[in-house]
Amino acid sequence: xxxxxxxxxxxxxxxxxxxxxxxxxxxxxxxxxxxxxxxxxxxxxxxxxxxxxxxxxxxxxxxxxxxxxxxxxxxxxxxxxxxxxxxxxxxxxxxxxxxxxxxxxxxxxxxxxxxxxxxxxxxxxxxxxxxxxxxxx
Numbered sequence: 001x002x003x004x005x006x007x008x009x010x011x012x013x014x015x016x017x018x019x020x021x022x023x024x025x026x027x028x029x030x031x032x033x034x035x036x037x038x039x040x041x042x043x044x045x046x047x048x049x050x051x052x053x054x055x056x057x058x059x060x061x062x063x064x065x066x067x068x069x070x071x072x073x074x075x076x077x078x079x080x081x082x083x084x085x086x087x088x089x090x091x092x093x094x095x096x097x098x099x100x101x102x103x104x105x106x107x108x109x110x111x112x113x114x115x116x117x118x119x120x121x122x123x124x125x126x127x128x129x130x131x132x133x134x135x136x137x
Contacts, residue, residue: 011052018048019125019129022125026118057079061075061082085127098113
């Protein structure tokens, strides 16, 4: 059975679902309080959302005829130049913090990551969603 080709619109739809799930998990955590299990769930959904963002951007550029990106940093820089994202440094910080995060490292890295997800990264995703919707119209 053949799978349907990946489209920018499909990637974007998947991203939007993941973002809604991330916001729901955060809202629930704010109501119930943060514990280790909830923090781990926030990190998992965040990582999925970020990966789907990068997939969406990659497919958008592929449709535009751009390719040859060597990783998330290249894609992010190009997305900033193409006005798909509006805070290039914030997005690069997101990538760096994801690289630093590893569940076996000290707890303070996870605490920092969860704090940044709740207080700044969700806003970056929401801004991307707004800009991408305009590009896909």
